[in-house]
Amino acid sequence: MRKYIINSIFLLSIVAIIVSCQNQETIDLQNYMSNGKDIYKAKCQNCHGENGEGLGQLAPPLTDSVFLKTNKNRLACIIKNGANETFTIHGKEYKEKMPAFPELADIDVAQVMVFVTNSFGNKQGFVPYTQVSTQLQNCK
Amino acid sequence: MNKIISSIAFCLLFITILSSCQQEKKLPFYGERHAETVKDAAGVEKIDTVYQTIPNWSFLNQDSIVTTNKATDGKVYVADFFFTSCTTICPTMHRNLMTVYNEFKTNPDVMFVSHTIDFKYDRPYVLKKYAQKLGVDGAKWQFLYGSKDSVYTLAEKNYLVAVGEDSTAKDGYIHQGYLVLVDKDRRIRGAYDGTKEDQVEQLKKDIPVLLAEYKK
Numbered sequence: 001m002r003k004y005i006i007n008s009i010f011l012l013s014i015v016a017i018i019v020s021c022q023n024q025e026t027i028d029l030q031n032y033m034s035n036g037k038d039i040y041k042a043k044c045q046n047c048h049g050e051n052g053e054g055l056g057q058l059a060p061p062l063t064d065s066v067f068l069k070t071n072k073n074r075l076a077c078i079i080k081n082g083a084n085e086t087f088t089i090h091g092k093e094y095k096e097k098m099p100a101f102p103e104l105a106d107i108d109v110a111q112v113m114v115f116v117t118n119s120f121g122n123k124q125g126f127v128p129y130t131q132v133s134t135q136l137q138n139c140k
Numbered sequence: 141m142n143k144i145i146s147s148i149a150f151c152l153l154f155i156t157i158l159s160s161c162q163q164e165k166k167l168p169f170y171g172e173r174h175a176e177t178v179k180d181a182a183g184v185e186k187i188d189t190v191y192q193t194i195p196n197w198s199f200l201n202q203d204s205i206v207t208t209n210k211a212t213d214g215k216v217y218v219a220d221f222f223f224t225s226c227t228t229i230c231p232t233m234h235r236n237l238m239t240v241y242n243e244f245k246t247n248p249d250v251m252f253v254s255h256t257i258d259f260k261y262d263r264p265y266v267l268k269k270y271a272q273k274l275g276v277d278g279a280k281w282q283f284l285y286g287s288k289d290s291v292y293t294l295a296e297k298n299y300l301v302a303v304g305e306d307s308t309a310k311d312g313y314i315h316q317g318y319l320v321l322v323d324k325d326r327r328i329r330g331a332y333d334g335t336k337e338d339q340v341e342q343l344k345k346d347i348p349v350l351l352a353e354y355k356k
Binding site: 045046047049055056057058059096097099 | 225227228229231232234235238270272273274275310
């Protein structure tokens with residue numbers, strides 16, 4: 001009987017930890033989303049649009065989930081350092097230059113990246129900023 | 141008899157109300173003004189207010205063609221100052237101006253004129269590429285290139301828009317994002333912050349008001 005109680009307490013606490021972890025992640029995600037949205041409005045919306053629709057051929061849309069998924073390990077670097085190459089988004093080529101944002105700290109990059117990849121029809125889920133930091137250290 | 145008088149009075153009242161409505165709908169005049177003595181059609185001298193006007197100009201457009209004020213003479217037009225490598229307010233200004241352009245696309249009395257303030261880099265072929273990528277085609281929206289002096293003077297003295305080089309600014313230039321509304325007689329009739337959607341909506345409402353002034 002005693003063993004049974006101890007076992008169930010153990011099990012319960014594991015479940016509790018998992019549940020609270022998930023909660024923590026949901027809370028973090030909400031935080032990132034709301035801060036990320038503010039950063040997006042201030043720094044990105046002018047080119048990429050309120051709904052991520054882009055601006056003609058001058059700036060690509062952020063609605064191409066396939067592109068964002070295949071390049072998900074590069075997004076942090078693109079956001080921080082800008083880009084000057086040819087991207088194919090929704091089957092169209094874009095080759096204008098995106099500026100760098102050296103003023104964005106790693107946490108800012110993480111937040112705006114999480115916002116973009118979970119808005120405009122994208123659903124990549126949460127990425128913690130420690131992981132984004134590592135990505136940023138390995139930018140090419 | 142009484143009936144006639146009262147109906148005349150009624151008509152008069154009606155007309156006054158109507159004309160006062162029209163008065164209200166007139167757009168203001170911007171810039172300097174002075175009084176001048178002019179002769180009216182009958183040769184009678186009277187005092188009139190003369191408003192600031194946009195002087196003659198001549199620039200290269202996006203097709204490298206010399207373009208002058210003749211292009212806009214007799215039209216209502218919207219003017220602004222920008223540069224193609226601007227990463228801050230210009231994309232917003234032109235995203236918003238695009239919606240105005242699309243709304244008046246088929247109206248031959250309305251034009252758009254964007255002056256670049258980047259005299260070093262924004263040559264006509266750069267402007268052409270920019271216009272195409274923005275989604276603008278044809279002569280209704282002119283992208284104009286000129287010397288620093290001519291463009292900056294026009295901006296500050298005539299369109300009342302502040303522009304300048306600034307090595308500390310993110311893209312090397314600073315400028316205000318106004319969309320300036322000019323009437324058919326080259327007078328400034330409105331200035332709208334092109335980065336603010338509500339002001340751009342106001343511009344869309346004011347253009348027909350201005351056009352209506354000429355339809356009498």
